[in-house]
Amino acid sequence: MSRLPETGQTLWGFTVTERNTISMLGAETAELFHPFSGARLLYIHNDDRELGFDLIYRTPQLDPLDSNHILEHLMLCSCPKYPSRDVFFDMDSKSYSTFMNGITDNTCTCYPVCSLSMEQLLKLMDVFLCCMEEPDAMKDDRFFRREGLRFELEEPDGELSMLGTVLSEDWGHLTDIQENADSAAAEALYQGQTAANLLGRLHFHYKEMTFEKIKKAYENLYDYSNCLMILYGDADLEAALRFLDENHLSRFKSRSLDLRPWFHEPVAPGFKKIRAESPAYEGSPAIHSSIIDYTADLSGLSHEDVIYMGFLADMMNQDTSPIQRTARSLGLNNVIEVYLDTASQQPSLKFRLQNGDEGQEETFLKAVRQGLMEISQSGIPEALYQAAIKENRLADLLMGETPHLGFHLSEDIGRFWSLTGRTDYYSLYEQSFETFSEDREQAILKRLAAWALHPAASVLSVTVPVPGLAEQLEAERDTWLKEKKAGMTQEELCCLIQETRDFKAWSAADESCLDFLIRPEELPEPEEDPEVFSEVRRGILCFGSPSPLHGIGSYQLFFDLQQLEAEDWKYLTLYQMLLTELDTDRFTVEQQKNMEQELLYDCTFDELYPGREAGENSRPMMSVAWSGLTGDFETGLDFLLDLMTGGNYSDRETILQVIDKYIPDYDMSKGENGPSLAYSLAERCIRQDSRFRYLLNPPEIHGFLKEIQNRLTLEQEHPEDTDARKAGEEVTKRLTGLTQRLVSRRKLVFLASADSEALEDILGSASRILESLNGKTDMKTFSHSLTLPDWDLTPARRTAACTDSPLQEIRVLGDFKDMPEFKGRYLPYLLAAGDKYVKPAVRYQGRAYDSGIDFLLPGSYFTLWSTEDPDIRSTLSVFLQTGKALKNLSITPEDLQGYILSAYAQALLPVGILNNRMRAMRRRLMGISAKYINEMIRDIRRSSVKDKETAAALIDRLLAAGSVSAVGNEKTIRENGELFEEILTLRDTKGGSSAHTSP
Secondary structure: OOOOOOOOOEEOOEEEEEEEEEHHHOEEEEEEEEOOOOEEEEEEEOOOOOEEEEEEEEOOOOOOOOHHHHHHHHHOOOOOOOOOOOHHHHHHHOOOOOEEOOEEOOOEEEEEEEEOOHHHHHHHHHHHHHHHHOOHHHOOHHHHHHHOOEEEOOOOOOOOEEEOHHHHHHHOOOOOHHHHHHHHHHHHHOOOOHHHOOOOOHHHOHHHOOHHHHHHHHHHHOOHHHEEEEEEOOOOHHHHHHHHHHHOHHHOOOOOOOOHHHHHOOOOOEEEEEEEEEEEOOOOOOOOOEEEEEEEEOOOOOHHHHHHHHHHHHHHOOOOOHHHHHHHHOOOOOOEEEEEEOOOOOOEEEEEEEEEOOOOHHHHHHHHHHHHHHHHHHOOOHHHHHHHHHHHHHHHHOHHHOOOHHHHHHHHHHHHHHHHOOOOHHHHHHHHHHHHHOOOOOHHHHHHHHHHHOOOEEEEEEEEEEEOHHHHHHHHHHHHHHHHHHOOOHHHHHHHHHHHHHHHHHHHOOOOOOOOOOOHHHOOOOOOOOOOEEEEEOOEEEEEEEOOOOOEEEEEEEEEOOOOOOOHHHHHHHHHHHOOOOOOOOOOHHHHHHHHHHHOEEEEEEEEOOOHHHHHHOOOEEEEEEEEEHHHHHHHHHHHHHHHHOOOOOOHHHHHHHHHHHHHHHOOOEHHHHHHHHHHHHHOOOOHHHHHHHHHOOOOHHHHHHHHHHHHHHHHHOOOOHHHHHHHHHHHHHHHHHHHHHOOOOOOEEEEEEOHHHHHHHHHHHHHHHHOOOOOOOOOOOOOOOOOOOOOOOOOOEEEEEEEOOOEEEEEEEEOOOOOOOOHHHHHHHHHHHHHHHHHHHHHOOOOOEEEEEEEOOOOEEEEEEEEEOOOHHHHHHHHOHHHHHHHOOOOHHHHHHHHHHHHHHHOOOOOHHHHHHHHHHHHHHOOOHHHHHHHHHHHOOOOHHHHHHHHHHHHHHHHOOEEEEEEEHHHHHHOHHHOOEEEEEEEOOOEEEEEEEO
């Protein structure tokens, strides 16, 4: 790494004001100030090849209209130097960027971009800055009408409609009870202050929004003196500073904006209790569905104490903490979250009870206060304290594995800077963590718990879902629109009709900008896979890949599932739910939870069934993946196996309590599950692996868990009933048998990545410990008939699912796995179709929040998607015509150059050191050819304009045979029912969810 300038040194109009380090990243930092413009820049210098730049403005929420969010959408639409219909999407679809976004928070607005090319990064920075300086959207209200809010009328007798990208996004959160609970608590705690205004609330304030208010917000907020820039990675600092000064900052004299006072309004002291209503649709569950919050304002604490409070909150969030234990002792068998909320304009400590009911709030508050009292007097139990400290250290060591790390760091720093004016968040964090972890007497922790017992301002809120309120608010909107139209003169109606036509013509125009391109010839070659070796040790198939990271490793086990019986499959979910929830002969539940924190970092369980390309590994498996210190590996693996094999399944009283606590998480009727459900419904039709995973975790699993819940409840209530007791004993028998068949050395596979010295010991320890498991060690393939229910049934190719959501998530998948004629050179044309056809039709001229086309090379498929989309018929029509539309699109060589860059970036995303090695081993295990992937990537650069016709024909064929899914509003789905072969109804008027299928 090159040497950074020293404090006081001046370069290109910037003066270095502070030097620092971030040890966990091996990074040096330099903060620089540009006096003429008032801008600040923080350079975080390490050896990361993925460079990052983030442009951050301090943006207090001065009103409840979501103005800052609309501004974020408007700023990167167009500018005089880069005129376009939407230059953000030009850059996103036609540049060598690995990450790009615009993000509105309650305190700041960020414009991050990442790339592996310094040349590309500088060109994109220029677009960002030119748009900030002179956005066309502040002069042309059509951008506001597209991105924010507009009214449309097609004909005099037609209906007046209200549209807008941000409006669609916000309306899509109408039934989001988490968001509604946050807003209710903030409004009560910070009544009359800017901190009471949370983002994303335009759907409640659409009558008040105007373009003039947006322009005023721009004038109040967007100036370089109210801006922080962050440059990250192994970048050319001097080139960046010269570019910034010569091309931008030297042309704008500072207005000396100081908006920090908005974030430090005095908070009115006192304790409040409130009840808030959250919209829900008829038929949505009202019981066990409320959120209860206790929120304590932290605005009086020092920066260090706020960070300490975050450590304390993490400990209180653990299931073994005094807060959680006290809640259980008071009869609260709910998921309770404790976290530090720094997303608001004032920091707060939040205690949240999920899936609750009105009437529990006083008991919940009592549990919080009793738990805090215990902590203030006795601290946190030592085992939990040490486990939490170690988990935090592990998280810091593994931070480098985070994708697009430059963006994630800048997001945290930007929020801290917006509130404090300081950029040393991570240095302060590291110092605070060391001080906190060395406090063996827990004096800091006890002091803060005592403080939290008596905060100056706090609120106890219960947010209750109200079925039917969503329809009521939609009806109020529709009535208001009718009244608005009725109040318009004939001249105003004619004007709006013409305005609507003009807007659609403008929105359909293909105006784009390509002045930021770099040459595809400069793209790097795909990296070869890291070193991977495999061998059979003691009958265990072991894969290893040495890593340059010392002291930290990643691991994965694959257990064979072929011996499971028909009834076992649906019990797998319950089995995984019960891990760390039942005592074993060696460890209590409390010990297990502490040890999991300490030894099995980010431990995840998953099911998979690789395709035929995996050879003898094409069989059903369960994966367990985790990371940890290499010195802890043997202890961690021993603990994991005890956890997986030793659960006391005779303790059916505890099993019932666990089901009662977590069953709401399996209710797929909740609107927030829409994106993942839409994806899995479509993907199951084209991939054996996805179909297997879906069949093990279908929406119906909620009904199965309710059945077990009812069975165990009946046994608890009527212990004398022989039939009830036998039904309960059957649960124990099934779980015990499943465990014996599942956790076996039969065809067991182990993966490990660690430093070379530790890796050999890890593989040796793993094979020795795993050899002791039951089962044969024969690695040969043997015939087995899968007994999973519905395994032989072909899934419906077009499926919809009705959930508690106002809008839809729509997916169409095209599978090119068995199409050898589909080459990498056609991938840029997918992105071209998304940019020039799909997005304009579905987002600009349609009503969806967003839409586009993505591809996944290892999976050999592509996805057409829309999110928060009120339309189904028109969107699916657009999607399915994409191939034909591509044939007629005008795509210049310069256009194609941009799509090549973007496709290359999407295909070759950077990954962390350990993740790269684990991925290589998984691909080897599953028969995914690295040679095929790399050849596809190389072939992207061979794309030419003469490939368009072939690409269009192949894409058309793939879409005609592709899978379709839509998840969302039941009324809209039923109105378009003939588009689907199967409709799943996930909503149940009896207070839960079930899955009913109709043709």
